[in-house]
Amino acid sequence: EAGVTQSPTHLIKTRGQQATLRCSPISGHTSVYWYQQALGLGLQFLLWYDEGEERNRGNFPPRFSGRQFPNYSSELNVNALELEDSALYLCASSPGWDSPYNEQFFGPGTRLTVL
Amino acid sequence: AQKVTQAQTEISVVEKEDVTLDCVYETRDTTYYLFWYKQPPSGELVFLIRRNSFDEQNEISGRYSWNFQKSTSSFNFTITASQVVDSAVYFCALSEPFNAGGTSYGKLTFGQGTILTVHP
Numbered sequence: 006e007a008g009v010t011q012s013p014t015h016l017i018k019t020r021g022q023q024a025t026l027r028c029s030p031i032s033g034h035t036s037v038y039w040y041q042q043a044l045g046l047g048l049q050f051l052l053w054y055d056e057g058e059e060r061n062r063g064n065f066p067p068r069f070s071g072r073q074f075p076n077y078s079s080e081l082n083v084n085a086l087e088l089e090d091s092a093l094y095l096c097a098s099s100p101g102w103d104s105p106y107n108e109q110f111f112g113p114g115t116r117l118t119v120l
Numbered sequence: 121a122q123k124v125t126q127a128q129t130e131i132s133v134v135e136k137e138d139v140t141l142d143c144v145y146e147t148r149d150t151t152y153y154l155f156w157y158k159q160p161p162s163g164e165l166v167f168l169i170r171r172n173s174f175d176e177q178n179e180i181s182g183r184y185s186w187n188f189q190k191s192t193s194s195f196n197f198t199i200t201a202s203q204v205v206d207s208a209v210y211f212c213a214l215s216e217p218f219n220a221g222g223t224s225y226g227k228l229t230f231g232q233g234t235i236l237t238v239h240p
Contacts (some may be wrong), residue, residue: 038227049209050227060224093163097228106153106172107215109228111165 007032009112011096011116018086026081026115036060037079038099038109039071051094054079055101062116082090086119093117122147124214126231133202134239141197141234143212146167152216154188154195155228159209171195202238209233 010029018024030037039051050063055075062069068084079117084088093116097109123146133139140163145154156168169179171188183200199206213228 014224021190036226040228047232048228048230053226055226063227095163095165097165106170107217107226107228108153108167108170111157112165113162113164116163 009096009098009110011112011115013115015116017120019120020086020088022086022119023085024083026094027078028112029078030094031110033100033119034098035077035101036099037073037077037082038097040095041092042095088119089119091119122214122229124212124231126212126234128234130134132237132239135204136201138200139202139236141178141210142233143195143197145193147214149216152174152214155213156197157211157213159211162211204238204240206215207238209235224236
């Protein structure tokens, strides 16, 4: 069974540009989560999508947004990039409402560098 | 609000030593779930274990064991006879049930992580 996949692996942008990160969940999983892992700041929850709806978001500005497609894959968009957005962005998936345990399985991440 | 504390920032051991990674958590929920993840240099978080708040049995899986003590809000992780391949960052995380609602809804709250280096 294929795991969570993310693309691209690396992304280099300049300040003010927009970045789009993509995630495909494990087959059968309906929930997708996004986390930011910036140097020295640990793993911070960004967004949670389930069945195409945004269910919760972390303490991030509105320029961090995303969506979930009918096939449950997801996109994370970061507008007006700032230097401090440089981080590893991890996507995770879970079975969603069918699993009360919220066991999340992670992808390899996208390393975003803002110059 | 939920909080997870991993007081050990870095641990360095020599191969074959036993090592324990500490995790202390805070939550007002009576039902919750605890996790350990491993993050090797490649960056991908690897799921190791889930423990439910109502199940205080300790668990052993090969060289790995977990000690869950609700009375002290701790969920510690021990690696027996460590190996170089165990070198990674280890994260403890906390989650509430989906039906709990609130600001922690759906997310994992992670500790800051413990960097484990096992020297040959």
